[in-house]
Amino acid sequence: MSERQIELEVLRYRPEMDDKPFFQTYSVPCQEEWVVLDALNYVKDEMDRTLSYRWSCHMFVCGSCGMAINGEPKLACKAFLRDYQTKIRIEPLSNFPIERDLVIVQDDFIEKLESVKPYIIPKQEKPIDQGEYLQTPAQLKAYKQYSMCINCLLCYSACPQYALEEKFIGPAALALAHRYNMDSRDVGRSAREHVVASHDGIWACSFVGACSQVCPKDVDPAGAIQQVKFTSAVDYLTSFLPGGKR
Amino acid sequence: MARSAKAVPWFLFAAGGTVIAFILPVMIFITGIAPAIGLFGDALSYETMHAFVGNWLIKLILLGIIVLAAWHAAHRLRVCAHDFGIRADGAVSIVVYGLAAIASAATVVALLMI
Amino acid sequence: MSRKPYHREVSKTTWFLKQSRYQHYMLHEISSVFVAIYVGVLIVGLFRLAQGPEAWSGWLAAVTSPIGVIFHILVFIFSIIHTTSWFKAVPQAMRIQRGEEIVPGNLIIGAHYGVWAVVSVVVLLVAGVA
Ligand code: SF4
Numbered sequence: 001m002s003e004r005q006i007e008l009e010v011l012r013y014r015p016e017m018d019d020k021p022f023f024q025t026y027s028v029p030c031q032e033e034w035v036v037l038d039a040l041n042y043v044k045d046e047m048d049r050t051l052s053y054r055w056s057c058h059m060f061v062c063g064s065c066g067m068a069i070n071g072e073p074k075l076a077c078k079a080f081l082r083d084y085q086t087k088i089r090i091e092p093l094s095n096f097p098i099e100r101d102l103v104i105v106q107d108d109f110i111e112k113l114e115s116v117k118p119y120i121i122p123k124q125e126k127p128i129d130q131g132e133y134l135q136t137p138a139q140l141k142a143y144k145q146y147s148m149c150i151n152c153l154l155c156y157s158a159c160p161q162y163a164l165e166e167k168f169i170g171p172a173a174l175a176l177a178h179r180y181n182m183d184s185r186d187v188g189r190s191a192r193e194h195v196v197a198s199h200d201g202i203w204a205c206s207f208v209g210a211c212s213q214v215c216p217k218d219v220d221p222a223g224a225i226q227q228v229k230f231t232s233a234v235d236y237l238t239s240f241l242p243g244g245k246r
Numbered sequence: 247m248a249r250s251a252k253a254v255p256w257f258l259f260a261a262g263g264t265v266i267a268f269i270l271p272v273m274i275f276i277t278g279i280a281p282a283i284g285l286f287g288d289a290l291s292y293e294t295m296h297a298f299v300g301n302w303l304i305k306l307i308l309l310g311i312i313v314l315a316a317w318h319a320a321h322r323l324r325v326c327a328h329d330f331g332i333r334a335d336g337a338v339s340i341v342v343y344g345l346a347a348i349a350s351a352a353t354v355v356a357l358l359m360i
Numbered sequence: 361m362s363r364k365p366y367h368r369e370v371s372k373t374t375w376f377l378k379q380s381r382y383q384h385y386m387l388h389e390i391s392s393v394f395v396a397i398y399v400g401v402l403i404v405g406l407f408r409l410a411q412g413p414e415a416w417s418g419w420l421a422a423v424t425s426p427i428g429v430i431f432h433i434l435v436f437i438f439s440i441i442h443t444t445s446w447f448k449a450v451p452q453a454m455r456i457q458r459g460e461e462i463v464p465g466n467l468i469i470g471a472h473y474g475v476w477a478v479v480s481v482v483v484l485l486v487a488g489v490a
Contacts, residue, residue, distance in 0.1 A: 015364035071379075097365035105365045138460045145462075160382055163370040164328075193249060203252040206325045207449065208385045223452030229256060230453070236253035266395065267446040267472075270439040272480040274398065276487050277405070278432025282424045289488040290420065292413040298487075299409060308406075316399045322392035329389060331373035345396075352403050359410035 006030045006081060008039055010051065011091040013098045021098060023089075024048075030081055036088065037065050037076035040102075053102035060216055063150030066093050066157065067102050073154040073214045093157035109153060112169045115195045116177035121188030139184040146179035146224050148217040155211035155221050161204055168204040169195065171211035171221030178224040181231075197232040205229075255321045255343065262318025269311055296360065305357045313350045320346035388445040391438040398435045447472045 006028050013021040026047055028039045037055055044051050055065040058077045065076040068091040070084070081088075096104035122133065155171035162168045177196045181189045195201055205225045212222040280286050288294055298304060320342040327338045376382040401423070408419035422428050450472060451465030 013366050015366070021366060094368065095370070097367050099363070099365055138457070141460050141462065142457060160329075160370075160375050163375060164372060197249045197253070199248075199250040199252070201250075203250045203256070206329070206385075206389075207453075208382065209449065209452075210379075210381050210385075212452065213381060220452060223455065226449075226453035227455065229253075230260070232249070233253040233257045233260075236249060236251070237257065263442070263446055266439070267443040268476050268479045269483065270395070270398075271436065271443060272483045274432060274436045274439055276483070277402065278398075278423055278428070279436060281420060282429045282432070286488070292409070292416045294488070295409055295416065299406070312399055312402060315395055319392040319396040319399065322389055323396060326389050326392060329376065329386065331371075333372075349399055349403060353406065356403060356406035356410055360406065 002032045004030050004032065004081070005086070006039055006084075007087045008043065009087065009089045010040075010043075010102070011098075012051070012101050013092075014050070015100060032082065034081050035077050036067075036069055036074075036079040036081065036084075036090065039081065039088075040076060040090070051102075052100045061150060063152035066152040066154050067091065068094055068157065073157040075152060075154070075216050078216055093153055095157050095159065095163045096153070104153075106153065108166070109151075109156060109170065109173070112173045113151070113176065116169065116173050117188055117192050118173070118176040118180060120180060120183060120186045121191060122185055123187045133185040135184055142184070143179045143182035146175050146182065146219055149176055149179075149219050149221075150217055152216060154214045154216060155219075158210035158214040160208055160210070161206060165200070165204055167200040169201045171205075171225065172219070174202055174205070174228065175219055175221035175224040178228050181228070193232065193235065196228060197236070202228050202232060255317065255324075258314065258317035259321035262314035262316075263322075265311060266315045266318060270315065273311070299357075299360050305360070309353055309357055312353045316346040316349040316353075317343075384445075388441050391442040394435045394438040395442070397431070398439075401431075443476065447476075 008026045008028055009023045010026065011021050012018070012024045026043045028042050028047070030039050030042070037058060040051070040053055040055075044053075053065070053067070053076075055076065056062040057064070060075055060078050063075075066073060067076055068074070069076065069079050070089050071091075073093055076090075090102065092098045092102045092104045096106070096108075099105045120133075126133075149172050151172060153172065156162050159168075159171055162170045174196060177192050180186045181192065197203070202225050205222075207222060207226060209222045212220045215221065276286075277290075281290050299308065323342045324335070324338050327342075328335065332338060376386045405419050405423075408415040423432070447469050451468045454468070456463040456468065
């Protein structure tokens with residue numbers, strides 16, 4: 001197996017001693033088949049134990065290792081070194097405050113995620129001994145794509161409207177709202193509507209589409225949001241008709 | 247949080263965007279490019295055009311296209327203003343939607359005059 | 361331990377210069393400027409048509425003047441940018457499910473291009489060009 005020397009330029013920020021972030025370069029002996037996360041792990045294990053970053057599964061499932069690699073939001077476990085030149089620039093995901101080094105502050109997203117009630121709201125709760133809520137494969141297909149989200153936040157980092165309007169609920173949370181709205185077992189659409197169809201919800205999206213381009217799970221949040229715009233617009237207009245829901 | 251009234255102009259934006267995606271290129275070609283290269287001969291002469299636009303069906307179609315195009319452009323201009331850093335969304339809305347309303351009314355008047 | 365998160369600023373006026381995908385987005389957003397002006401030109405044309413042969417030929421002269429031609433070429437280019445970017449986005453905004461299958465996006469886009477071609481030819485025929 002061949003080895004390659006890679007220059008990792010990593011944005012560092014140590015809140016207890018730094019006023020602002022700075023780049024630190026590590027020259028890392030890398031194996032051909034490594035991903036960026038492997039190189040970071042090598043730095044952590046062999047060169048500099050003070051470097052902080054999040055990771056867990058190493059296989060695009062946990063959504064922890066999102067970072068900007070050469071300016072592009074990526075999962076570090078999915079960014080193969082063979083696709084990069086010798087110099088790789090690594091920064092924490094943009095559009096989020098930096099907690100430390102490559103670790104970002106996620107609180108804002110977590111709050112927004114909670115605000116869209118991302119769980120099934122059934123018509124009637126039933127006790128477990130009455131069995132599961134049944135669903136056909138076609139009903140599953142209707143929302144499955146939007147359920148693949150791993151909360152990695154690459155989409156927020158790619159979204160210029162989130163960068164410009166910090167109140168924007170944002171791609172993943174809105175896509176997850178859509179995921180539950182589309183679920184045949186769920187009746188929570190109107191309970192989510194007041195957040196989802198508000199000024200800071202879907203209507204703050206101008207369909208740049210960057211979220212869907214960077215999503216590692218092909219969730220297509222941009223598409224989800226446009227679909228919600230359509231149903232919400234119909235809801236809104238029909239709410240003025242006799243018998244419409246206000 | 248309240249539901250946003252942006253739903254209404256968005257509907258016009260989406261409908262207009264779809265209609266003009268199909269129709270505008272060929273219309274621009276006919277009204278703006280073909281005459282310059284003399285492609286049509288008499289098709290754009292006063293008599294032909296007056297008779298053509300005089301047809302009530304053509305009037306209705308033109309009205310639909312122009313009104314939807316105006317509202318589509320107005321809503322997108324509002325978004326554009328935001329994207330260029332203008333944060334006075336209320337004032338921008340009044341201007342762009344106001345212009346679209348004037349354009350719609352003017353189209354009706356012009357068509358009735360023909 | 362006290363926290364001290366570091367906030368990075370984003371320019372509200374030049375953010376779109378940073379990435380080519382943002383630039384593409386701005387390009388199709390800006391098409392609205394040209395569509396708006398073109399709508400104005402059309403409305404003026406309708407008024408001129410109502411006012412009689414002389415007014416109409418004045419409008420035609422303006423349209424075929426060098427500035428008129430340059431403007432219309434620009435509008436034409438932006439209208440194509442609008443059409444292509446709009447069609448590209450349709451499968452995202454309009455997902456069609458048949459049973460357990462989602463209709464492939466390229467099929468939807470292809471259908472749109474087909475209809476676009478038919479509409480264009482029909483309009484040309486009606487206008488008496490072809
Ligand atoms: S929608 Fe995609 S990019 Fe956004 S958090 Fe979910 S998996 Fe990540």
